[in-house]
Amino acid sequence: MSQNKVPSALTIGIARGGLELRQFMRQRESVVFTIAFPIMLLGIFGSVFTNELTDGVTFSQYFVAGMIASGLVNTGFQQLAIMIPVERDFGTLKRLRGTPMPASSYFIGKVIVVFVTMLIQVFLLLIAGVLFFGVNLPTDPAKWFTFTWLILLGSAASTALGIAFSVIPKSGRGASAVVSPVVIVLQFFSGVFFVFTDLPGWMQQVAAIFPLKWMTQGMRSVFLPDSFAAREVAGSWETGRTFIIILAWLIAGLFISIRTFKWDDQR
Amino acid sequence: MSNVISVRGLKKSYGSTQAVAGIDLTIAQGEIFALLGPNGAGKTTTVEILEGFRTRDSGEVSVLDTDPSIKGSAGRNWRNRIGIVLQSTSDAGDLSVQETIEHFAKYYANPRDVDEVVAAVGLSEKSKELIRTLSGGQRRRLDVALGIIGSPELLFLDEPTTGFDPKARRAFWALIQDLRKTGTTILLTTHYLDEAEALADRVGVISQGQIIEISTPALLGGRATSLATVSWLSASGPKSEKTDNPTALISKLSADFPGEIPELTVKRASLEDIYLEMIGGDDESE
Numbered sequence: 201m202s203q204n205k206v207p208s209a210l211t212i213g214i215a216r217g218g219l220e221l222r223q224f225m226r227q228r229e230s231v232v233f234t235i236a237f238p239i240m241l242l243g244i245f246g247s248v249f250t251n252e253l254t255d256g257v258t259f260s261q262y263f264v265a266g267m268i269a270s271g272l273v274n275t276g277f278q279q280l281a282i283m284i285p286v287e288r289d290f291g292t293l294k295r296l297r298g299t300p301m302p303a304s305s306y307f308i309g310k311v312i313v314v315f316v317t318m319l320i321q322v323f324l325l326l327i328a329g330v331l332f333f334g335v336n337l338p339t340d341p342a343k344w345f346t347f348t349w350l351i352l353l354g355s356a357a358s359t360a361l362g363i364a365f366s367v368i369p370k371s372g373r374g375a376s377a378v379v380s381p382v383v384i385v386l387q388f389f390s391g392v393f394f395v396f397t398d399l400p401g402w403m404q405q406v407a408a409i410f411p412l413k414w415m416t417q418g419m420r421s422v423f424l425p426d427s428f429a430a431r432e433v434a435g436s437w438e439t440g441r442t443f444i445i446i447l448a449w450l451i452a453g454l455f456i457s458i459r460t461f462k463w464d465d466q467r
Numbered sequence: 468m469s470n471v472i473s474v475r476g477l478k479k480s481y482g483s484t485q486a487v488a489g490i491d492l493t494i495a496q497g498e499i500f501a502l503l504g505p506n507g508a509g510k511t512t513t514v515e516i517l518e519g520f521r522t523r524d525s526g527e528v529s530v531l532d533t534d535p536s537i538k539g540s541a542g543r544n545w546r547n548r549i550g551i552v553l554q555s556t557s558d559a560g561d562l563s564v565q566e567t568i569e570h571f572a573k574y575y576a577n578p579r580d581v582d583e584v585v586a587a588v589g590l591s592e593k594s595k596e597l598i599r600t601l602s603g604g605q606r607r608r609l610d611v612a613l614g615i616i617g618s619p620e621l622l623f624l625d626e627p628t629t630g631f632d633p634k635a636r637r638a639f640w641a642l643i644q645d646l647r648k649t650g651t652t653i654l655l656t657t658h659y660l661d662e663a664e665a666l667a668d669r670v671g672v673i674s675q676g677q678i679i680e681i682s683t684p685a686l687l688g689g690r691a692t693s694l695a696t697v698s699w700l701s702a703s704g705p706k707s708e709k710t711d712n713p714t715a716l717i718s719k720l721s722a723d724f725p726g727e728i729p730e731l732t733v734k735r736a737s738l739e740d741i742y743l744e745m746i747g748g749d750d751e752s753e
Contacts (some may be wrong), residue, residue: 298551
């Protein structure tokens, strides 16, 4: 028999990404929750708060920044921190561990799923925002540059933190109940649903520890006029600090993931 | 013939509980070996150490001339040569049988033909169906398909037919016997003594972390030489007699009866009787 080499980690990882996307698309609840739900929220908030914040900036314009930042958290952190405990419970992870598939391929597959679902969600949010809620897209290429590194870095940090957090839920069934409140509370604290500077000071300070606040602020710098920067807590967009804090969370997430990832519940 | 598995002095404790207390075991190439034992006897721990899922405290373990604790690309090459069918998996219900097997084929250097494997496990008619529509027995067949897709030299089967109806179990045995013909070495754990008897070349009985006997199913526990029980219906009612020489007894009886000896049976201890005696009736004790 010809002795071929085992396929590369990247080849297997890409195959896993394709397979996981196919599974994702076949699960109606995941498609609805991950893709349609943010658009529904945009619709609800856009209809409830029709007032202008200031000189031609609608609440929808403010809110779309927060929803895109939330999208990075939903598709990465929330999706993985729920999905991985389910896979661990079902024995999927243990079965994979018994094959020549390297661990890196599993994570490459997850990165692909997160990235593709994130792009779909962001794209649909922008389309719906522009078509139905009068959201204006930025015209300055510098803002699109910020937008691009924010979704890349933010999505990467969110993915790493989702994998890191996946050791916390004790069972697959309970994962959603553990993870979702964390995300929802963070969304409230981070100024996704309300104007951040209207929140109580202690809430702002707690939020400033976590990356969602910085992703949201970064997205505001993309979607709001520069005159709005003066209304931020620091009186500016703090772009450099945003980059550093999200990067720090990415590194922390990677470090914790590598140290703590579990393939099964046994010793 | 070379040894596919060789274990010497294997030990493993969890806290103060010694799960495996010094096991020696060798399994030859092409052999089907059944590991029997009650729950909590150390069966699963032993097998999971051999599969590379668990670490050991001490002892020498060689599986396909490799230490199962191997990591990195050497570990991948080793896993490329083995197949593992775990006790229960219930994942990926949203993929079809064929999609799943095709995907797993991509993990291996020399995968078997997907259609051939689907046919071998008897799932050809179900190959386009989603996994969540399969019955328990069909899912187990899929598990086996995923275990053999990489053309393994060694296959681990952990309680493969738990929950099967008798017909499905027979069909499953036939599948394993076909694998034997391809020269695959198989380490089987099971609770079913008839399964061990039907499939295994040798059986090992494990109890309280130690192997208490290794033998062929026919010879286990002195089964072949144990007393036979001859029963028949005499004029004064049912009678039975234990003897180590049943043939002589029957020819004596046939002289007493004009024609057939009524209700004649000759029974030897079943593998299950022997097994229960060996483990001292502590089956199901944790």
